[in-house]
Amino acid sequence: MFPKPSAPGEPKKSFTVSGSQNQLEINDNASVVSGTNRSTQSHAISLQDVFAGDNQNLLKESRVGKQLSTLTVKRVVIIVLLLVFLVPLFSTDYWNEPDREYNYMADDLKLQIVSGLNGTDVNTYVDSAVQQSNERYKPIIQFVTPNYTVTFTDPNTYRESDLEIANSSFEGTPYAGIYADVMVVLDKRPETTFEAELGIGRTLFISLALVLASIFFNKDVEDQAIAPIERMIEKVNKIAANPLVAKEEELIAEATAKENEIAQIENAIIKIGTLLALGFGDAGSGIIAQNIANGGDVNPMIKGQKKMAIFGFCDIRNFTDATEVLQEEVMMFVNSIGDIVHRIVDKYNGSANKNIGDAFLLVWKFPDEEVCHPTIHDLDVKNSKVVQNICDLAIISFLKIYARINKDLKMLAYRKHEKLNERIPNYKVKMGFGLHMGWAIEGAIGSEFKIDASYLSPNVNMASRLEAATKQYGVPLLISGSLYNKCSKPIRDIMRHIDRVTVKGSKQPIDFYTIDCNIDELPECTPKELTKKEIRKKRQASKLAIQQEYIDNEGRTADLLDTDKDLRVMVKDNGVGPFYETFQIAFKAYLKGDWSTTKRKLEECLTMRPGDGPSTNLYEFLRDNDFIAPEEWAGYRILTEK
Numbered sequence: 127m128f129p130k131p132s133a134p135g136e137p138k139k140s141f142t143v144s145g146s147q148n149q150l151e152i153n154d155n156a157s158v159v160s161g162t163n164r165s166t167q168s169h170a171i172s173l174q175d176v177f178a179g180d181n182q183n184l185l186k187e188s189r190v191g192k193q194l195s196t197l198t199v200k201r202v203v204i205i206v207l208l209l210v211f212l213v214p215l216f217s218t219d220y221w222n223e224p225d226r227e228y229n230y231m232a233d234d235l236k237l238q239i240v241s242g243l244n245g246t247d248v249n250t251y252v253d254s255a256v257q258q259s260n261e262r263y264k265p266i267i268q269f270v271t272p273n274y275t276v277t278f279t280d281p282n283t284y285r286e287s288d289l290e291i292a293n294s295s296f297e298g299t300p301y302a303g304i305y306a307d308v309m310v311v312l313d314k315r316p317e318t319t320f321e322a323e324l325g326i327g328r329t330l331f332i333s334l335a336l337v338l339a340s341i342f343f344n345k346d347v348e349d350q351a352i353a354p355i356e357r358m359i360e361k362v363n364k365i366a367a368n369p370l371v372a373k374e375e376e377l378i379a380e381a382t383a384k385e386n387e388i389a390q391i392e393n394a395i396i397k398i399g400t401l402l403a404l405g406f407g408d409a410g411s412g413i414i415a416q417n418i419a420n421g422g423d424v425n426p427m428i429k430g431q432k433k434m435a436i437f438g439f440c441d442i443r444n445f446t447d448a449t450e451v452l453q454e455e456v457m458m459f460v461n462s463i464g465d466i467v468h469r470i471v472d473k474y475n476g477s478a479n480k481n482i483g484d485a486f487l488l489v490w491k492f493p494d495e496e497v498c499h500p501t502i503h504d505l506d507v508k509n510s511k512v513v514q515n516i517c518d519l520a521i522i523s524f525l526k527i528y529a530r531i532n533k534d535l536k537m538l539a540y541r542k543h544e545k546l547n548e549r550i551p552n553y554k555v556k557m558g559f560g561l562h563m564g565w566a567i568e569g570a571i572g573s574e575f576k577i578d579a580s581y582l583s584p585n586v587n588m589a590s591r592l593e594a595a596t597k598q599y600g601v602p603l604l605i606s607g608s609l610y611n612k613c614s615k616p617i618r619d620i621m622r623h624i625d626r627v628t629v630k631g632s633k634q635p636i637d638f639y640t641i642d643c644n645i646d647e648l649p650e651c652t653p654k655e656l657t658k659k660e661i662r663k664k665r666q667a668s669k670l671a672i673q674q675e676y677i678d679n680e681g682r683t684a685d686l687l688d689t690d691k692d693l694r695v696m697v698k699d700n701g702v703g704p705f706y707e708t709f710q711i712a713f714k715a716y717l718k719g720d721w722s723t724t725k726r727k728l729e730e731c732l733t734m735r736p737g738d739g740p741s742t743n744l745y746e747f748l749r750d751n752d753f754i755a756p757e758e759w760a761g762y763r764i765l766t767e768k
Contacts, residue, residue: 197346205339209332216328218321228264231255232294232308239272239308240299249274255310264290264312272305281311290314358392361399430569430582434497434505436520436561436609437586438476438488439593440467440527443556445484451545460484462537463555466530473669474523475516475677480580485593489581490520505565507612511680517563517612518683519676521605522693524559525641528602529692531555532645535653560592562606584632591629592638595765599624599640600739607637616684620700623713624740627765635762640740643696705734709741717762719755721748 214220235243235251243251252269256276259266267279267289281289293309296302442448442463449456464486468478471488480487496513500506507513531537537555540546546553564585570577592604601624610618621639628635656664675681687693700706712727725748731741747763 194346194350197350198343201339201342201346205335208335212331213328216324216331218317218324221320221324228290228292228310228312229294232292232310235271236294236296236299236308239305240296240301245273248272252276259312264314264317266310267313268309268311270306270309270311272301272308279313284313288313288315288318354392358395361392361395428570430567432505432565433568433581434492434507434563434565435581436476436490436517436563437566437581437583437589438471438490438520438524439560439589440486440488440524441558441593442484443558444550444553447549448546451543451549459540463531463557466534466537467527469665470526470530471523473665474519474526474672476520476523480578485590487580487586487589488523490516492516507563509612512677513612514614515676515680515683517609518614518617518686519672520561520609521613521617521641522683522686522690524561524603525643525693525696526690528557528559528643529645529648529696530651531557533648533651533692535651557602558593558596559603560589560594560596561604561609562589562592563609563612564588588629588632588636591765595638599638599743600737601640602643603641605639605641607639610637610639614682614684616687620687620697622701622706622709622740625744626717626762628762629765635760641697642700644698645696647695649691649695705731708734712741712744716744716748719759719761721751721753721755724748725753 235248238251239248248271252271252274253276256266256269256278265278267277267284268281269276290312291309292312293307295307296305442460448459452459460483464481467486467488471478476488476490478486479489492507492513496508496510498506498508532554541552541554543553562585564583566581566583566586568581569579571580571582572578588606592606596602596604605621607626610621613621621641623637624640625638626635627638676683687697708727709731712724712731715721715723715727725745728741728745728748731738732745735741
């Protein structure tokens with residue numbers, strides 16, 4: 127026990143705790159003030175800190191336990207009340223008068239006979255008693271009086287246990303030894319039967335009450351504990367099979383009220399699954415599933431899988447300047463752009479793979495059933511409607527991203543950023559896009575300390591080179607010939623063939639295509655006041671609609687060029703008119719080596735559209751070669767810049 131606090135003015139009390147190694151002296155200020163152990167003397171420990179900790183929280187009943195306790199108490203109280211009020215209904219005493227009335231009847235008749243009741247009145251009395259007994263569960267089978275006996279059934283035919291006798295003797299009266307006793311013989315069998323029936327009913331009622339109590343108790347445990355645990359196991363199994371499903375389960379979890387700890391754990395599992403899906407992406411879903419199936423140990427030293435896909439690279443222009451100007455705000459800047467990029471790609475059947483500072487790698491994988499094997503070691507895709515639609519959706523995704531960054535209110539706000547405009551006059555958010563199709567190895571890259579799920583392939587590098595080359599050609603988007611050839615005709619018709627080159631590490635020439643985008647007439651962005659939950663539901667619905675319309679039902683993706691307001695404005699005049707006809711003549715002459723014709727036609731193009739990037743780039747290349755094609759000209763040039 128600790129000493130009581132000293133009153134004001136009294137000397138402070140203290141006590142000593144002794145031990146073999148140290149000795150502490152504690153005063154009423156509840157602090158360690160001295161001790162023989164030097165290491166102890168260096169610390170002043172408050173008793174309030176020691177003893178007034180949050181120990182109550184350690185013993186605090188959980189919400190699940192509290193709910194179960196409350197429900198259990200309610201059930202028990204209800205059951206007890208039912209038993210208290212209803213069990214008496216199953217007793218014969220509740221339905222019948224006490225048996226003493228028959229003894230009273232015999233005694234009463236005896237007294238009346240002693241008082242001079244005549245024989246006729248005795249007979250009337252007996253007949254009335256018999257009639258009343260017939261309305262009860264113990265009827266009279268024999269009534270014996272001194273001068274009148276009524277017998278309905280011979281008592282000798284009954285078992286002794288089936289009879290009940292009430293009699294009254296004349297002993298102590300003047301008629302003692304003269305009159306026989308007044309005797310009433312009763313049949314107990316109806317009452318015994320009724321009592322047995324009530325007993326059976328009581329047993330059934332109590333059994334039913336206990337069964338219902340058991341059902342309700344089990345239901346409470348099922349609802350509060352077992353069912354949530356089973357749901358957690360189910361969600362873990364789903365996440366193990368496909369981690370990306372956690373994003374969908376998250377919506378369900380948000381709709382579930384967080385009533386107790388089990389629900390919070392359930393939501394935490396979904397959140398962890400969502401973080402896994404966000405961290406590893408679509409490419410890592412197989413890696414997560416495989417490692418969870420193997421006990422959870424992450425093993426990056428496994429073979430990858432060869433996949434056919436469309437790879438898209440997009441890069442934020444002038445990012446170094448933006449970083450130096452925005453400083454800490456640069457994260458919000460990048461993530462605002464990343465949100466636009468990832469959201470649109472996800473809607474149009476793609477998936478985000480890597481975020482590399484100012485660049486994003488996006489992937490559109492082809493279903494396994496759409497992949498073919500022209501040779502043993504080669505992969506290709508079929509000429510199917512599904513393949514065509516996926517290619518179209520990849521193109522449309524980048525067009526929609528380009529439109530969005532030029533109309534989104536957050537992006538437009540940076541045009542008015544004072545410091546950005548000081549560094550870069552008339553600043554606006556700009557991006558470059560590169561799209562290429564081919565095979566890649568999908569798998570884990572890294573070690574047990576850090577792994578990334580990504581793709582390794584020359585085709586991935588090619589997408590990056592295409593994006594980098596957009597700066598040389600002065601266009602926002604470059605598309606490779608391999609992707610162009612798989613697109614639908616309406617999508618191909620809006621593209622412009624601008625070059626044929628070989629890049630470092632590749633001897634095969636690759637065709638470059640672009641899409642001229644008119645962003646000056648884009649419709650204004652009108653944000654809607656929606657909650658985060660409503661926005662997510664709307665996005666999920668849009669994604670599902672795209673999937674069903676263009677992948678499952680193989681609709682016509684090119685119709686989006688007419689139905690989507692942004693796309694209709696951006697590409698409305700592409701591929702038609704004098705400019706495109708002249709450029710096509712110039713480009714064909716360029717490939718054939720007729721550079722004099724190319725020079726003349728390119729000059730006409732630059733007159734019609736001054737500053738056109740592809741025309742300028744091609745013209746400068748011809749000028750560097752004096753507008754004379756080399757003798758070894760094979761219809762393509764070497765792209766030396768990265």
